Amino acid sequence: MRTKTQHKNDNSAEGDVKVGDTEMKMEEGEEGVVPPLVIKKPPVKPKRKYKKRKVDDEEHEENKHISKSIQQRFGKNKNTQELAVIKHTKNQTVKIVNPDAHDNMIERAEELKINKMYQVELRSDALPTAWKCALCHQRTCRDSLGDLFGPYYVQAEEKHWPEFLTKKPAKMARSSSSLIDIWMHGSCALWAPDVHMAANQLENLEEKLNIFWGQSCFVCHQSGASIPVDGKYLHFPCAMKHPGVVLDQSTFTCKTIPAESSR
Numbered sequence: 328m329r330t331k332t333q334h335k336n337d338n339s340a341e342g343d344v345k346v347g348d349t350e351m352k353m354e355e356g357e358e359g360v361v362p363p364l365v366i367k368k369p370p371v372k373p374k375r376k377y378k379k380r381k382v383d384d385e386e387h388e389e390n391k392h393i394s395k396s397i398q399q400r401f402g403k404n405k406n407t408q409e410l411a412v413i414k415h416t417k418n419q420t421v422k423i424v425n426p427d428a429h430d431n432m433i434e435r436a437e438e439l440k441i442n443k444m445y446q447v448e449l450r451s452d453a454l455p456t457a458w459k460c461a462l463c464h465q466r467t468c469r470d471s472l473g474d475l476f477g478p479y480y481v482q483a484e485e486k487h488w489p490e491f492l493t494k495k496p497a498k499m500a501r502s503s504s505s506l507i508d509i510w511m512h513g514s515c516a517l518w519a520p521d522v523h524m525a526a527n528q529l530e531n532l533e534e535k536l537n538i539f540w541g542q543s544c545f546v547c548h549q550s551g552a553s554i555p556v557d558g559k560y561l562h563f564p565c566a567m568k569h570p571g572v573v574l575d576q577s578t579f580t581c582k583t584i585p586a587e588s589s590r
């Protein structure tokens with residue numbers, strides 16, 4: 328009895344460490360719980376190995392498949408991978424290599440063109456001005472005037488300096504000019520005589536603005552009046568509100584309403 332229990336203990340203790348030792352002790356013909364341990368342990372190792380190899384194979388196959396499809400798509404066109412190339416084939420027909428890249432390139436070029444059109448070129452050498460209309464002195468979206476458009480860059484002459492937009496530089500020489508950025512309401516620019524839109528530029532703007540800044544509005548008595556009427560001048564919003572004048576949309580001119588009919 329004593330040896331049996333001792334042996335049992337020995338088995339359990341050593342069996343954990345080495346399989347070979349456990350097998351040796353089985354051959355001694357002892358009865359007990361040892362046999363199941365011997366059967367169970369050995370098959371575990373090959374099973375694990377087999378499973379692992381299977382996963383490895385699957386992964387390998389998958390990787391091979393991916394690499395093959397990448398090679399098929401890009402391998403041959405390695406040199407022109409980034410480029411969309413238009414090739415003339417033998418039949419004198421045009422073939423586009425890398426159509427996706429071609430489409431992307433066209434899209435990017437179009438975006439760039441549009442961005443350039445709307446991109447505002449900010450000039451650091453211009454004097455900063457108040458965000459007001461350079462003609463009527465009103466701010467953006469006042470009454471029904473809508474947004475201010477700009478910035479436009481003009482040389483403001485010292486003679487009729489637009490003080491309402493920015494202070495005249497202290498050391499400004501006589502008859503000199505200084506670059507300022509200006510904004511205008513769409514309607515104020517539209518009704519300003521001889522200021523025309525060409526492409527995205529306003530022609531004559533600089534020259535005419537320096538004249539308008541020397542003209543006072545007969546309604547609000549402020550500078551920047553552009554619309555002539557009977558030898559006097561008006562701002563667009565002042566003309567809109569004044570009951571004595573009428574704006575002719577077909578000719579972009581302003582007329583006074585005879586005193587009798589205005590009553």
Ligand SMILES: [Zn+2]
Pocket residue numbers: 460461462463464465472511512515
């Ligand atoms: Zn205005």
Ligand SMILES: [Zn+2]
Pocket residue numbers: 544545546547548549552561562565
């Ligand atoms: Zn006015």
